[in-house]
Each structure stands twice: as structure tokens, then as C-alpha cells.
Amino acid sequence: xxxxxxxxxxxxxxxxxxxxxxxxxxxxxxxxxxxxxxxxxxxxxxxxxxxxxxxxxxxxxxxxxxxxxxxxxxxxxxxxxxxxxxxxxxxxxxxxxxxxxxxxxxxxxxxxxxxxxxxxxxxxxxxxxxxxxxxxxxxxxxxxxxxxxxxxxxxxxxxxxxxxxxxxxxxxxxxxxxxxxxxxxxxxxxxxxxxxxxxxxxxxxxxxxxxxxxxxxxxxxxxxxxxxxxxxxxxxxxxxxxxxxxxxxxxxxxxxxxxxxxxxxxxxxxxxxxxxxxxxxxxxxxxxxxxxxxxxxxxxxxxxxxxxxxxxxxxxxxxxxxxxxxxxxxxxxxxxxxxxxxxxxxxxxxxxxxxxx
Amino acid sequence: xxxxxxxxxxxxxxxxxxxxxxxxxxxxxxxxxxxxxxxxxxxxxxxxxxxxxxxxxxxxxxxxxxxxxxxxxxxxxxxxxxxxxxxxxxxxxxxxxxxxxxxxxxxxxxxxxxxxxxxxxxxxxxxxxxxxxxxxxxxxxxxxxxxxxxxxxxxxxxxxxxxxxxxxxxxxxxxxxxxxxxxxxxxxxxxxxxxxxxxxxxxxxxxxxxxxxxxxxxxxxxxxxxxxxxxxxxxxxxxxxxxxxxxxxxxxxxxxxxxxxxxxxxxxxxxxxxxxxxxxxxxxxxxxxxxxxxxxxxxxxxxxxxxxxxxxxxxxxxxxxxxxxxxxxxxxxxxxxxxxxxxxxxxxxxxxxxxxxxxxxxxxxxxxxxxxxxxxxxxxxxxxxxxxxxxxxxx
Numbered sequence: 001x002x003x004x005x006x007x008x009x010x011x012x013x014x015x016x017x018x019x020x021x022x023x024x025x026x027x028x029x030x031x032x033x034x035x036x037x038x039x040x041x042x043x044x045x046x047x048x049x050x051x052x053x054x055x056x057x058x059x060x061x062x063x064x065x066x067x068x069x070x071x072x073x074x075x076x077x078x079x080x081x082x083x084x085x086x087x088x089x090x091x092x093x094x095x096x097x098x099x100x101x102x103x104x105x106x107x108x109x110x111x112x113x114x115x116x117x118x119x120x121x122x123x124x125x126x127x128x129x130x131x132x133x134x135x136x137x138x139x140x141x142x143x144x145x146x147x148x149x150x151x152x153x154x155x156x157x158x159x160x161x162x163x164x165x166x167x168x169x170x171x172x173x174x175x176x177x178x179x180x181x182x183x184x185x186x187x188x189x190x191x192x193x194x195x196x197x198x199x200x201x202x203x204x205x206x207x208x209x210x211x212x213x214x215x216x217x218x219x220x221x222x223x224x225x226x227x228x229x230x231x232x233x234x235x236x237x238x239x240x241x242x243x244x245x246x247x248x249x250x251x252x253x254x255x256x257x258x259x260x261x262x263x264x265x266x267x268x269x270x271x272x273x274x275x276x277x278x279x280x281x282x283x284x285x286x287x288x289x290x291x292x293x294x295x296x297x298x299x300x301x302x303x304x305x306x307x308x309x310x311x312x313x314x315x316x317x318x319x320x321x322x323x324x325x326x327x328x329x330x331x332x333x334x335x336x337x338x339x340x341x342x343x344x345x346x347x348x349x350x351x352x353x354x355x356x357x
Numbered sequence: 358x359x360x361x362x363x364x365x366x367x368x369x370x371x372x373x374x375x376x377x378x379x380x381x382x383x384x385x386x387x388x389x390x391x392x393x394x395x396x397x398x399x400x401x402x403x404x405x406x407x408x409x410x411x412x413x414x415x416x417x418x419x420x421x422x423x424x425x426x427x428x429x430x431x432x433x434x435x436x437x438x439x440x441x442x443x444x445x446x447x448x449x450x451x452x453x454x455x456x457x458x459x460x461x462x463x464x465x466x467x468x469x470x471x472x473x474x475x476x477x478x479x480x481x482x483x484x485x486x487x488x489x490x491x492x493x494x495x496x497x498x499x500x501x502x503x504x505x506x507x508x509x510x511x512x513x514x515x516x517x518x519x520x521x522x523x524x525x526x527x528x529x530x531x532x533x534x535x536x537x538x539x540x541x542x543x544x545x546x547x548x549x550x551x552x553x554x555x556x557x558x559x560x561x562x563x564x565x566x567x568x569x570x571x572x573x574x575x576x577x578x579x580x581x582x583x584x585x586x587x588x589x590x591x592x593x594x595x596x597x598x599x600x601x602x603x604x605x606x607x608x609x610x611x612x613x614x615x616x617x618x619x620x621x622x623x624x625x626x627x628x629x630x631x632x633x634x635x636x637x638x639x640x641x642x643x644x645x646x647x648x649x650x651x652x653x654x655x656x657x658x659x660x661x662x663x664x665x666x667x668x669x670x671x672x673x674x675x676x677x678x679x680x681x682x683x684x685x686x687x688x689x690x691x692x693x694x695x696x697x698x699x700x701x702x703x704x705x706x707x708x709x710x711x712x713x714x715x716x717x718x719x720x721x722x723x724x725x726x727x728x729x730x731x732x733x734x735x736x737x738x739x740x741x742x743x744x745x746x747x748x749x750x751x752x
Contacts, residue, residue: 264745295650
């Protein structure tokens with residue numbers, strides 16, 4: 001039993017954290033995250049040069065990491081900086097390309113930006129309700145339908161689209177320049193896109209790919225949950241800091257037990273979240289991955305809302321101003337729940353498991 | 358990052374599991390599974406079996422007759438005991454007083470008391486809380502006045518767990534009322550047979566008798582029963598607190614309780630289907646299962662830290678809070694799964710050989726009510742939050 005990071009991962013964590021602290025301060029982040037293209041293309045270049053994406057893929061596929069712990073180290077650092085770069089799409093696309101045995105140098109170097117399109121307007125989380133369908137075969141496959149809320153899609157060059165083929169979920173490559181892509185910014189910073197497919201040309205990457213897609217989603221969940229832990233930790237630190245400084249009634253408000261105990265409860269839920277991220281990361285490539293991913297995503301959804309709402313409340317009015325970075329942390333923490341399945345969705349997954357038992 | 362046990366730890370786990378399977382008598386594990394009160398005879402039998410194997414004093418170093426185990430080995434042992442439905446040992450002598458005597462006791466105190474804790478000759482209880490000193494323990498008033506070669510003790514202790522079975526009591530007493538509260542407290546060992554001591558039972562919410570009031574009227578205690586220096590008792594109390602904090606998360610018991618809730622929810626029916634398929638009830642189970650899975654890792658993280666640093670840190674308060682809340686929630690779910698089947702007073706239905714609910718469930722309501730105590734004792738969960746405020750948040 002050992003809960004320390006390996007030297008390699010500690011170096012990765014240090015270099016990423018330093019880079020993000022230097023280049024991606026809160027002020028800069030807020031400036032780039034809400035204006036098209038909803039990220040910083042120059043810093044995307046520097047981030048990828050640092051090897052952030054190589055850390056997400058195993059050696060056999062050209063990377064130098066790819067385990068759950070590599071993913072959680074990278075995304076916790078990204079979370080601490082509220083980084084809006086489209087790294088999640090790269091991670092999930094890498095899992096799909098890896099499963100297909102496809103080449104992914106352009107992805108890992110950051111030269112080509114990928115996004116993964118799963119959600120649909122009426123079924124944002126449900127792999128069982130895919131409506132986009134494939135027609136034709138071989139060189140002449142086309143897709144029709146609409147994909148929604150594709151995070152990072154506003155700048156993606158290649159979409160990996162989940163669509164039905166012969167009634168089963170399959171994964172297709174769609175080039176952005178051959179499809180109708182409607183990009184937009186998000187309330188919590190960063191961007192996404194709708195992908196409108198109307199007999200749009202596509203190349204089959206993986207047929208009958210339910211299990212592979214689930215595994216890519218699981219990797220995405222570990223990433224998001226680790227990001228949430230990074231975000232929540234900073235929001236909590238900011239709150240405790242504020243409790244130490246803000247004076248009312250002649251004392252710092254941190255002297256009030258009504259606030260102290262709530263700040264402790266935030267810490268408790270963050271530590272519980274951190275623990276389940278570790279567990280889900282450890283199980284990511286094992287038989288119980290989906291169960292632990294459902295658990296951790298349900299937990300960070302709950303914990304996240306507690307932390308975000310309490311952080312705002314304890315900051316008082318300043319917590320709901322655009323000017324103060326906490327507000328942006330709170331938004332990101334809260335809306336992260338709506339990516340790859342919210343708390344209720346994943347509770348449902350767990351409950352389905354009880355029925356089988 | 359490595360979440361699983363090392364090869365040596367796994368071998369140790371196997372050894373413990375095999376020993377329990379071979380040694381733990383079924384009449385004891387059955388009693389634990391039923392969940393009622395355990396008799397002193399059962400506890401004595403179990404302590405003797407552990408002592409014969411050399412596994413009773415799991416927090417003691419080898420030179421005092423303990424196991425010398427690492428925090429992880431101790432955790433494995435506790436996990437396996439729980440899995441086998443072995444009783445928790447009575448902690449007062451072994452886990453609480455023992456480590457205090459190792460560190461603060463005189464040679465004579467160690468030589469006399471340590472072997473008697475191990476062989477069960479002396480059963481201990483703890484004299485800390487008083488009617489006016491609960492969370493604010495340092496305000497305790499039980500007075501000990503030095504007169505020649507002994508102290509004269511007057512006052513009252515309360516919430517004295519298993520005091521009705523104890524031969525001796527270790528007490529915090531006030532030896533100097535003039536100084537700051539923490540600086541006038543001493544740690545005394547008192548023979549319960551001394552004239553002037555009266556033990557009165559306190560009946561608990563579910564009707565059980567596990568705690569007592571202990572009254573002291575002009576009780577003469579030999580001065581050599583002072584542990585450490587006079588007026589330095591608070592240091593000992595704080596030291597003891599860190600030892601009280603092993604296995605504070607109660608992961609094993611909660612895992613057992615979760616399995617029991619699931620089993621009950623598969624047996625009981627609502628709206629024509631098993632209760633476990635009722636989405637409202639199932640969601641409640643899922644929420645607590647998530648917290649429990651998280652706490653397993655939180656517990657291991659803190660064990661790992663304790664192993665690195667030598668002692669558990671203040672963040673173990675997180676385990677006390679979460680551990681008790683999770684366990685209480687599970688006891689609540691078990692009671693609710695049974696509905697009115699949990700309501701009969703255990704032992705009251707004596708005619709007709711009627712069974713209420715599935716086997717081993719008759720104590721469910723009692724256990725639910727009794728376990729409200731867990732978030733109150735050992736430093737209430739509010740006190741734990743105060744500790745975390747000071748140590749982790751530095752507010």
C-alpha cells in the first residue's frame with residue numbers, strides 16, 4: 001500500500017502546475033475562456049509541447065502514461081487552474097484511437113484537435129438512446145442526425161462520432177471541414193459545439209464498439225472527477241482564506257462556528273472525493289471500472305454542488321461577482337456535473353447493479 | 358500509488374483469517390451477528406483466546422507483550438475480525454490504559470498492571486466525563502486531595518461504559534483548583550472495591566445497560582496510583598486520545614451493515630417487488646455505499662500517513678465524523694427496511710415461537726437507537742469539527 005506519487009508523476013505534476021500557474025493565471029483564464037475560440041491557441045501549443053497529452057496514452061501507442069493515475073494527475077492540475085483547453089476530447093479520442101489500433105501522433109503532439117461526440121439533445125448521457133445513424137458501407141459511409149454539447153468541439157478538426165450501425169453503437173471519424181459545426185461558449189468557460197449531420201461523409205473507426213465507448217467514457221469520468229477535485233480544492237482554499245481575512249462585528253468571520261463547521265464539511269467531502277478518484281483511477285482498466293466511475297462521478301457531483309454553493313455563500317456578495325475568480329470556479333465545479341452523466345444518472349447505474357444481484 | 362496490500366501483508370491477512378476460522382467459537386460469532394448485548398463471559402472468553410495467541414494487545418510494543426504490529430497490520434486484523442463476526446475487544450485496559458502505562462507509568466505500575474490487563478485478571482473502565490464536563494472535559498471537578506501517602510477523592514463520573522463489570526477505573530481528577538483548568542488535572546488509578554465508590558446504572562434509550570454513574574465519597578487512593586506527575590494528567594489524556602483514534606472509521610462494521618441492509622432489502626417487499634428494486638430505497642443505499650467506498654480509501658490514506666509519521670494526525674477527525682454518520686445511516690436503513698417488524702421490544706414476544714422479520718433482525722430498532730451514541734461519544738462530531746477547524750483550516 002502506497003499513496004505517494006511515483007517520481008515521474010510527481011515531475012509531471014510539478015511541471016504542469018508550474019506552467020499553469022505562470023501562464024494560466026485566473027485573470028488570463030477568464031479573459032480567454034469566454035471569448036471565441038474559448039481557449040488560448042498559443043498556450044494549447046505550449047501545453048502540448050510540455051507533453052501533457054503524451055501523458056494520457058500508453059507507451060505502446062506513442063505516449064508515456066495512460067493509466068488512471070496519469071490521467072488524474074494531469075486533470076487535477078488542469079482543474080486547479082480552471083484550464084479551458086480541450087484536453088478531455090484528446091483523452092477520450094486517444095482511448096478510441098488506441099482501441100482501434102489507429103495512429104495518434106497528430107493527436108498526442110497537439111497538432112490535430114479531436115473531440116468526441118456522444119451526447120444528443122434529448123439524451124445527453126445515455127449510450128442506449130443514440131439516434132444518429134450510419135448509412136452505406138466501406139468508403140461511402142454517411143451519418144445523419146445531431147450531436148450536442150461536444151466539449152472542445154468549437155475548435156476540433158476531427159470528431160469521433162458515436163452512431164448506430166446495424167443497431168449497434170459504432171465510432172466514426174468526421175472531419176470538421178466536411179460537417180456543419182456550430183461552436184459556442186459555455187457559462188463556465190471554454191467552448192463546445194453542436195454537430196449537424198446530414199448525409200455527412202464519415203469513416204468507420206470501430207464497429208460494435210459499446211464496450212470501447214464505455215471505457216473511453218470511464219477515462220473521461222476519471223479525468224472530470226480529478227478536475228473537480230482540483231477545482232474544489234482551490235475553491236475551498238479561497239474560502240478559508242476569505243474567512244481568515246474578512247472582518248465583521250470586529251472579528252474575522254472565521255471565528256464564527258456557524259461558518260467553521262461548514263468549511264470543515266466542505267473539506268470532508270473534498271477528501272472523500274479525492275479518495276474515490278484514487279480508487280476509480282486504480283480500477284480504470286479493470287473489470288469494476290464502470291462501477292467505481294459511476295460512484296466517483298455521483299460523488300463529485302454532490303460534493304461539487306456543496307462546495308460551490310457554500311463557497312459562494314461564505315464569500316457573501318463578492319462570491320457572485322464576475323470580477324472575483326471564485327465565481328468562475330463555482331460555475332465550472334457545478335456545470336462539470338452535466339458532463340458524461342450527472343449524479344442522478346450514475347446513481348441509476350449503481351441501482352441497476354443492485355437489481356442484478 | 359498502490360492500493361493493495363504487499364505480499365507479506367496478504368500472507369498476514371490469510372494467517373489471521375485462518376486463525377479466526379479455526380478459533381472463533383460459533384456461539385460468540387452468532388451472538389455478534391444477532392447484535393444484542395454481549396455478556397462479560399463472552400468477552401472474557403474472547404479476550405482469553407486472543408491472549409493465548411498473543412494477539413490481544415495490538416497497539417502494544419513487543420517488549421510489553423503486545424503484537425508490535427504496524428498500523429496496516431492492525432487494520433488488516435480488525436478487518437478480518439469484523440468479517441468473521443468476532444467481537445470488538447473491550448478497549449479500556451488494552452487499547453487505552455496500556456499505552457498510557459508504557460509511556461507514563463512507573464516500573465511498578467507497569468509490572469503490576471500490564472500482565473493483569475493481558476490475562477484478564479483486572480477489567481478496566483474509564484473515568485473521564487462528569488455531569489458538568491462532557492465536550493468541555495477540562496472543566497472536570499472530581500477532586501483529589503493529597504493527604505500523606507494517599508489521595509482522598511470526592512466527586513462523580515458518568516457515562517462510564519461497562520463500569521458495572523470493571524475491577525479498576527482510570528480517572529482524571531482535579532488536584533489543583535487554583536490554576537488554569539488543564540494544568541490542575543491528574544491521572545489516577547483507582548480500585549473499584551475501595552470503600553466510598555458507588556456504581557449506579559444508566560438505562561439507555563433502547564433499554565440496555567452499558568453505561569453507569571460512578572460516585573466517589575472520601576475514597577482513599579494510595580499515592581503510588583498516580584500516573585505520571587501530579588497536575589500533568591491533561592498531557593496523558595491527550596496522548597490517550599491519539600491511541601483511541603485507531604480504527605475510528607469502523608469500515609469493517611459499516612461494510613457488514615451495508616451487506617445486511619442489502620440482504621434485508623432483497624427479502625422485504627414493497628409494491629410487489631423486492632425493496633431493493635424500489636428506486637427511492639435503492640438510491641439511499643447507493644448514496645451510503647458511495648460514501649463508504651470513499652471512506653475505505655480515506656481510511657487507508659490516513660493509515661499510510663500514520664505509518665509514515667508514526668502516529669495518526671488530526672485529520673483522523675474526518676474518519677470519526679464520516680465513519681459514524683455512515684454507520685448510523687446504515688442502521689437507519691436496516692430499521693426502515695424492516696418497517697414495523699423492527700418495532701417489537703426484543704424478548705417481549707415470548708409466546709408462540711413467533712419470528713419477527715428475517716433471522717437475526719430482532720435487535721434492529723435497538724441498534725439504531727443505541728448507535729445514536731456514536732456521533733456523541735469519543736468527542737462529539739461537533740468537537741471533531743472544532744478540532745479540524747483548528748488543525749486543518751487554522752481558523
